[in-house]
Amino acid sequence: MHDSKLGIFGLISDAGPIVLFVLCILLFFSIVSWAIIAYKFGYVRKSLAESGAFLDYFFEVGNVEKIFTESEQYRNGSLPRVFRAGYVEFRAMGQITDPRQAKARVARAVKREANAECKRLSSLVPFLATVGNTAPFIGLFGTVWGIMNSFQNIGITQSASLAAVAPGISEALIATAAGLAAAIPAVIGYNYFTNQIGSIERDLEEFSPEFVSVCIKE
């Protein structure tokens, strides 16, 4: 047997103010999480793709001028951006009198840009972790509150029949369901981005010395 399934919407409309407030918070969390997921997905994917293509070109062509010109085509890649920062620093020095000092300056510029790139990549991602960790608890709070009201109703009606208790509990459980609906994509997104950003960071650490040595060799 089944009834018509407008029930979920009916439960939401019948929910108390606290449960509604909890649902609004969870809706906000869900919207922001999905926005971060969509925004970061495009950003990280572009960065990975352009970094890969740039590295291919970097090892294929030895001339630093050509590499710099080519890197202008990869505006969204992390590695090209770091390389450009090192190259700009190298050109700003003009005549190199002390190669060791020049190398240190370029290395500093590369490191600074690599750090900035890491921050840029991992910005907003911690919010996903926050949502993943807190949304189920917020939902649970709404559920506990709703169940408290249900028990109060049992006291008022002096009847513990399922018909008296079940509506309140099902209303309350909507909050837990909403919490899980907000948390699950957030956790999946957080794990995915942590993995991808970690891989880009490892690339940055690995290839930064290469960029420096290519510039100073010239």
Added chain:
Amino acid sequence: MKKGLYPFRTDRKFYVWIASAAAMHLLVFFLALALLIWESGRHVRTRVVNVTFVSLPGSGGAQEISEPGQKTAAESSETETEALPKPQPAEQVSEVSKKKIPEEPQKTKPADLTRTLERLKQNVDRATRQTPSSLNNALAALKQKVNSQGSAGGTGQGSGSGRGGMGSGFGNGGTADPYKAQLAMIIQRNWEFSKHMMRSSSDMEVYVRINILPDGTIREIVYDRRASSEYLNMSVKKALEKSSPLPGLPKGQGNPDLWIGFVFTPEGIER
């Protein structure tokens, strides 16, 4: 440094994504709503029998039978027009109820049952006046049928209305069927409803139809219209589930299953 420009670009892009996510949530919400509405409207429209329930569970005493509400008038006109081409059930009921009169009044609730039967008679008379020729034909056919199945019909009524202390069925044609009246009594007996749980007093009508299998099992419950109180809706569902299995369908039923509609209202709850 010129990197300061980046946050502005990313923020603007991010706000676009926020708006997109909000739109996506709205879209999903409305799609789900539309899907549910479409799903509920997809069922075939069936004949609806209106029964107004006026019991307060737990009171234990006899309840008054309520007048059919004004709101059900439109519904009743619909059901009458649908029922007229097939006058058999109404006529069968009239025959059956004529038999019922001598048996029941002394045993239980004489005043209520007499009133009910009077109304039923009036309904049948009205219907007979409106379509005399078709009803005459149906009468002839039914007389033959009743002659052949007379004893079985008598037993059915006795058990059905003998328990009717709580009162209830009202017909717009189809309710006069003793089987349906019996169902209404059983469902009402299993209906637990408390006014303390109601949050509002408006829009307190639940239109429900149920699909009954030949063995009396309720296969499907469909809410045609829900009350604003989810508690009332749930109490109706629980009552129907608790009542399943209902008595088996009467013999001679043409279809393998039967759709019957009910209207649940908490009218008279203050009594």
